[in-house]
Structure formats: structure tokens, C-alpha cells
Amino acid sequence: MAEDLLIVKGSKEERYQSLLPQVRGLLDGETDLIANLANICGALKEQFNWLWVGFYLVKKEELVLGPFQGPVACTRIKKGKGVCGAAWEQKKVLIVPDVEKFPGHIACSSLSRSEIVLPLFDQQKEVMGVLDIDSTKLNEFDSTDQHFLQKIIDLITF
Ligand code: SME
Secondary structure, eight states: SSSSSSOOOSSSSHHHHHHHHHHHHHHHOOOOOOOOOHHHHHHHHHHHOOOOOEEEEEEEEEEEEEEEESOOOEEEETSHHHHHHHHHHHTTTTEOOOGGGSSSSSSOOTOOOOOEEEEEEEEEEEEEEEEEESSSSTOOOHHHHHHHHHHHHTTTOO
């Protein structure tokens, strides 16, 4: 596919509807996990311009920083720590409307105000990483984001 992403304006849903087939195209025929995670970050960052979009991958009982777009970030997160570690431990999507109200939130950037974290599951239904997205706006993420971001990470093959 063409390497240029078509960026649209419009509602959140319209933006995701435009982006989803393009991400599918980017991942189509590519089996390298890091390459695919990197392109997902690039596509999401370009379309939505959030503060930070990135993956952490489970390595030896820690989350270790993987491909991302945005400011530099903490490299290792323990299980149960911060929003990412909590999503890993609880094996569920976490939407945090105000990070200051999340006990133990890890402030990699003081500009982050809200975030969403989706766990990535392997074939054995174990968490093998998370997708973490941070916004400078309060209350940025909702069930529409969860729905479409889940569709995007479901495109990843491990
Ligand atoms: N905010 C995250 C830490 C990772 S950075 O935001 C990139 C958390 O509390 O899990």
C-alpha cells in the first residue's frame, strides 16, 4: 500500500473508520511484531495527535518499553504499577479520565491528563503487552476509543 496515511477530520468515529482499513493495509503481509507495533503507533499518532502512543511488552515479569511515538518514557513498569501495570494485572482495558485521580499513576510526562490502556493477549490468553495512549486533555477516551483500538490491536498477530 501507499506509505502515506490519509488523515481525515471529523468525528472520532469517522477518524477511526478511515484509519482502520489503512492500518489493516499496513500490517497486511508483514509478520514482524516490532515493525507492526511501530506502524500502529505512527498511524494513531498521525491521525489523532495524542501526546503519547506506545506499547510496553512483557519481559521477565516486567513491562518493558516498546515502539512508541511521543516524548521519552519510563522504560520498565512492574505488574500492578501505574495504569499499564494495573491493566496487565487485571487483564482488562482501563480508561482513566483524570490521571491525578488514579492511585499510583506513573507520570512519565507531566503533560499527561488522561489515558487508555488495552492489554494485548497471546494465544494462551496471557497478557504479552499493553497499548498505552496518553492525552493532554482530561477525559479524552471513551467506549468509542476502546471499541476501535481493540479492533486495531486485534489485527496484530503474535
Ligand atoms: N502513564 C503510564 C506510564 C507510562 S507513560 O504514560 C508512557 C502508567 O501509569 O501506566
